[in-house]
Amino acid sequence: xxxxxxxxxxxxxxxxxxxxxxxxxxxxxxxxxxxxxxxxxxxxxxxxxxxxxxxxxxxxxxxxxxxxxxxxxxxxxxxxxxxxxxxxxxxxxxxxxxxxxxxxxxxxxxxxxxxxxxxxxxxxxxxxxxxxxxxxxxxxxxxxxxxxxxxxxxxxxxxxxxxxxxxxxxxxxxxxxxxxxxxxxx
Amino acid sequence: xxxxxxxxxxxxxxxxxxxxxxxxxxxxxxxxxxxxxxxxxxxxxxxxxxxxxxxxxxxxxxxxxxxxxxxxxxxxxxxxxxxxxxxxxxxxxxxxxxxxxxxxxxxxxxxxxxxxxxxxxxxxxxxxxxxxxxxxxxxxxxxxxxxxxxxxxxxxxxxxxxxxxxxxxxxxxxxxxxxxxxxxxxxxxxxxxxxxxxxxxxxxxxxxxxxxxxxxxxxxxxxxxxxxx
Numbered sequence: 001x002x003x004x005x006x007x008x009x010x011x012x013x014x015x016x017x018x019x020x021x022x023x024x025x026x027x028x029x030x031x032x033x034x035x036x037x038x039x040x041x042x043x044x045x046x047x048x049x050x051x052x053x054x055x056x057x058x059x060x061x062x063x064x065x066x067x068x069x070x071x072x073x074x075x076x077x078x079x080x081x082x083x084x085x086x087x088x089x090x091x092x093x094x095x096x097x098x099x100x101x102x103x104x105x106x107x108x109x110x111x112x113x114x115x116x117x118x119x120x121x122x123x124x125x126x127x128x129x130x131x132x133x134x135x136x137x138x139x140x141x142x143x144x145x146x147x148x149x150x151x152x153x154x155x156x157x158x159x160x161x162x163x164x165x166x167x168x169x170x171x172x173x174x175x176x177x178x179x180x181x182x183x184x185x186x
Numbered sequence: 187x188x189x190x191x192x193x194x195x196x197x198x199x200x201x202x203x204x205x206x207x208x209x210x211x212x213x214x215x216x217x218x219x220x221x222x223x224x225x226x227x228x229x230x231x232x233x234x235x236x237x238x239x240x241x242x243x244x245x246x247x248x249x250x251x252x253x254x255x256x257x258x259x260x261x262x263x264x265x266x267x268x269x270x271x272x273x274x275x276x277x278x279x280x281x282x283x284x285x286x287x288x289x290x291x292x293x294x295x296x297x298x299x300x301x302x303x304x305x306x307x308x309x310x311x312x313x314x315x316x317x318x319x320x321x322x323x324x325x326x327x328x329x330x331x332x333x334x335x336x337x338x339x340x341x342x343x344x345x346x347x348x349x350x351x352x353x354x355x356x357x358x359x360x361x362x363x364x365x366x367x368x369x370x371x372x373x374x375x376x377x378x379x380x381x382x383x384x385x386x387x388x389x390x391x392x393x394x395x396x397x398x399x400x401x402x403x404x405x406x407x408x409x410x411x412x413x414x415x
Contacts, residue, residue: 073231
């Protein structure tokens with residue numbers, strides 16, 4: 001049951017806010033892979049990610065009326081919510097200690113046992129991801145540590161061994177360049 | 187907080203904020219500032235569109251069970267019944283209704299969630315919301331219905347406390363005399379979305395029932411709120 005490609009996510013969110021369960025289902029069908037992929041990327045643990053993805057959509061159902069289209073796109077609202085929820089989970093003390101070990105081993109190894117589907121998705125994603133890769137290592141690294149590892153900008157500076165100001169600059173310039181590249185593509 | 191971060195440097199934090207890469211104090215500062223600065227709100231919206239690009243290519247379908255569980259939970263939440271409290275002299279009798287005890291028994295178990303505002307708000311804020319009121323020992327008892335939403339809400343009321351083992355249960359009294367459960371009122375001090383569609387009902391009644399509720403009322407109603415119109 002795949003949704004029509006041109007569904008307006010903002011409309012679906014508005015209908016969801018009005019209690020429309022069908023709109024909610026369509027919203028989930030249109031965005032579930034996007035949200036879950038992000039959550040998996042952050043948490044690395046499929047069981048935890050499944051829980052968080054479910055929590056995210058329950059929160060969407062309950063708080064859809066707080067979406068304000070003048071403050072950004074529906075997709076951005078949804079991913080912001082998902083990211084926040086996943087990062088909250090990461091920052092909880094216990095998860096953090098697990099992750100520190102995982103981070104160390106990640107330098108040498110890929111994420112544990114990715115499913116075939118995951119591999120396929122990631123391969124499909126290579127072309128798109130080059131936008132991030134084109135930023136060059138310093139910016140890409142700062143952005144990915146902040147966004148996917150759930151580090152604060154202060155922790156990013158510590159992890160990279162650079163002054164706080166440098167970390168902030170890399171994050172800000174990285175995002176601006178990414179925005180410009182995406183703008184150029186659209 | 188780091189000493190070299192002064193009040194004036196919120197714009198410095200916008201990009202980290204867009205990535206959730208700030209601590210709680212910084213987040214609060216940025217959010218305070220955003221309330222009053224349209225320029226930064228636009229800049230943030232812009233940065234967040236770039237952030238969307240960061241997860242491009244990471245799409246991964248969630249396990250199939252997630253969709254099913256979500257839709258079940260959402261359907262249940264849409265019907266959640268919230269609570270009430272207490273009893274005194276029954277004045278109103280099930281009367282005509284007794285003849286029509288067809289026992290539909292729309293009877294279920296309600297899960298009570300942390301956040302039930304949605305179902306209640308949808309009814310109360312509906313364009314066609316209508317308030318219906320009755321009194322129980324001088325305490326107003328209010329039901330709000332919305333035909334558009336096919337739902338009714340029992341507003342919070344200071345109902346008399348019930349002895350242990352007894353609960354208030356709400357009922358739809360249908361035009362044809364059938365009585366359908368509208369759910370056990372778990373906490374009368376909060377607004378509660380009633381279970382079921384109020385359409386075709388002449389009244390919402392409350393009765394005192396054993397804990398867990400009954401399929402059909404086992405006592406006379408303590409109050410009935412007529413649904414005119």
